[in-house]
Structure formats: structure tokens, C-alpha cells
Amino acid sequence: MTLLEVDQLVVDYGAVRALDGATLSVARGETVGIVGESGSGKSTLGSAIGGLLPKAAEVTGGEVKVDGSVVGSMSARELRALRSTRLGYVFQEPIGSLDPTMRIGRQVALALRGRASRADVLDRLATVKLADPARVARGYPHQLSGGMAQRVAIAMAMAAEPELLIADEPTAALDSQVRDEVLDLVFALAAEAGTTILWLSHDLPAVARRCSRVAVMYGGRVVESGPASAVLAEPRHPYTAALAGSVPGAVSEGQRLVAIPGQPPVLSGASPGCSFAPRCPAVLESCAGERPRSHVSGGHDVLCHRASETVGAAR
Numbered sequence: 001m002t003l004l005e006v007d008q009l010v011v012d013y014g015a016v017r018a019l020d021g022a023t024l025s026v027a028r029g030e031t032v033g034i035v036g037e038s039g040s041g042k043s044t045l046g047s048a049i050g051g052l053l054p055k056a057a058e059v060t061g062g063e064v065k066v067d068g069s070v071v072g073s074m075s076a077r078e079l080r081a082l083r084s085t086r087l088g089y090v091f092q093e094p095i096g097s098l099d100p101t102m103r104i105g106r107q108v109a110l111a112l113r114g115r116a117s118r119a120d121v122l123d124r125l126a127t128v129k130l131a132d133p134a135r136v137a138r139g140y141p142h143q144l145s146g147g148m149a150q151r152v153a154i155a156m157a158m159a160a161e162p163e164l165l166i167a168d169e170p171t172a173a174l175d176s177q178v179r180d181e182v183l184d185l186v187f188a189l190a191a192e193a194g195t196t197i198l199w200l201s202h203d204l205p206a207v208a209r210r211c212s213r214v215a216v217m218y219g220g221r222v223v224e225s226g227p228a229s230a231v232l233a234e235p236r237h238p239y240t241a242a243l244a245g246s247v248p249g250a251v252s253e254g255q256r257l258v259a260i261p262g263q264p265p266v267l268s269g270a271s272p273g274c275s276f277a278p279r280c281p282a283v284l285e286s287c288a289g290e291r292p293r294s295h296v297s298g299g300h301d302v303l304c305h306r307a308s309e310t311v312g313a314a315r
């Protein structure tokens, strides 16, 4: 059953177009990795789902539905309810999710929606494998290491057992050892609570290893989505092919995506054609002037004029 539907979403920050008709559908229980270079629109998409876009942003087209309800039509109260009961967010910088002036235990109690006993709070902190939950509960955010703070942020995001957890590069600020532990934790807690995961990441190998589905973003659109193993083994979009082709040996888990020659676009308005055309090794004449439409090919959704051809030919 569909939990999240993003349909042709367009978001502008003034003259900069961050999302240019992004479309994505996520079923309950899926673990979906959204992969893309810096500026491809991942964070904007993640924020739009919970009505958390900054003031500078304007939704100028399309819509987001969570469990059938249109997020853009919700009142402030409905949005607060959506965020406190159905969605959980974890960001790159855990400190940003924590109140520097409040003891950790009190913050976790609030995330448990005010009905929490001290034992509930300590239980919750124990689920994120903090060695001494009582000590952490008594402390303040500045007393925690980055890894510990992210564990607390995860405990708070998962406190209400949300239907959808949006994890926006949750481990980018952590060192590699802690990174794996934190990801293990996120996926284990989500599996236990039946929470669907949307994980926004630069880290293609890590996403492929942990997620059931991958969506690749480029120029504010989802250019390919499908089962993780199939998308990586047989990419249909030349951009995904370039990313996937660069995986063996060239990039290991935890590293950022290797560069593809050329620069990703900064759009100011709708892209007239495929925004990957200037960097595409398989570009056709029509690519620059005609927007590719969704094409289902081998179980993947692909936005490419050449989607029906094999990627072997496109590369």
C-alpha cells in the first residue's frame, strides 16, 4: 500500500529551481535510498514531505501526499500532528535536532509525547545502545560526542514509532566506524517498528547494500527508481550507469560519489529537456529540447529518451 506519493513536485528558492517535477512513490515497509550529487534536490524533497521547507522556498507545482492526505493543504495544526506522530526526521547534524538548554532525558520524554516515565526514557535511550542511559539522560547535548548525539536524535525520531522516517545524510558528519553502527541501528529500529525509511545519501554502495529500492535524483527530478539490486546491476539511465560503473574499486562505502565530467545543473525554471544532456555520453539531438517522460523499463522507472535501449548501448 502506498504511504508516500510525490507527484511532479516543483519547488523554487527565488530564481533557483530545486525540484523540477520530482515524482516518487513509496510503499509501506519499503527502505528507499535517494541518491544524488550535491544540489540534486534531495534535502528539498525530504523537507517538502513534512511541510518543513524554509521560508525562501515556494512549491510552484505538483503535490506530496502522505497516506493519501495532501501535505500542501494541511493547516499548521495538521502539519504539527503529521510531524509528531507519523513522520520522524534525522538530519546530518544531530545537534540541530536537540535543544542545547534542556537535559536529554526531558527532551526524550517530550518526544515520547509527554506521557513518559523515567523508565520509559531510559528504555528509549537503551534502544539506541547508549552505554549509560541514566548518565546521558541527566546530561546536556554539548556533553555528547557526535555519534552519541546522533543516537539520541534517532531515539527521539523513533520515539513515536513513525510510519515514515526521513534520514537526511544521518551519518555524513560521523567517522566511518560509528557510521556503520548508526546505520545498523536506524535500520534495525525501523524494521522493529514497521517504519518505512527514506534515506537521502551521496553514498551509493551503502544505499545499495541496505535499501530495497533506490531512487536516483538529478537536476531536481527522480531520473531512475527501482529495486536496489536491479538499478545497480542494470542501470537504465546513463547517469545511474555512470554512477554504478564507478562503484567497483573506485568508491568504497562511506565515500562521496566520484565526479562525472561536467557540472550538475543549477536550474532557473523548468529544464527545457533532459538536464543530464550536457554531461550524457549517449546524448541524442532531441535530449536538450524535449523533457523525457517516465518510461518503465525492466521494472525500473526511467526518465530518459533512450530508456528502451539497453544501457550497454547507451554507455
Ligand SMILES: Nc1ncnc2c1ncn2[C@@H]1O[C@H](COP(=O)(O)OP(=O)(O)OP(=O)(O)O)[C@@H](O)[C@H]1O
Residues within 6 Å of the ligand: 013, 016, 017, 018, 019, 036, 037, 038, 039, 040, 041, 042, 043, 044, 045, 054, 056, 266, 267
Ligand atoms: N535555502 C535555500 N535558498 C536558496 N537555494 C537553496 C536553498 N536550499 C537549497 N537551495 C538550492 O536548491 C537546490 C537543491 O538543493 P538541495 O539542498 O535540496 O540538494 P541536495 O541534493 O540535498 O544537496 P546536498 O547533498 O548538498 O544537501 C540547489 O541548487 C541549492 O543550491
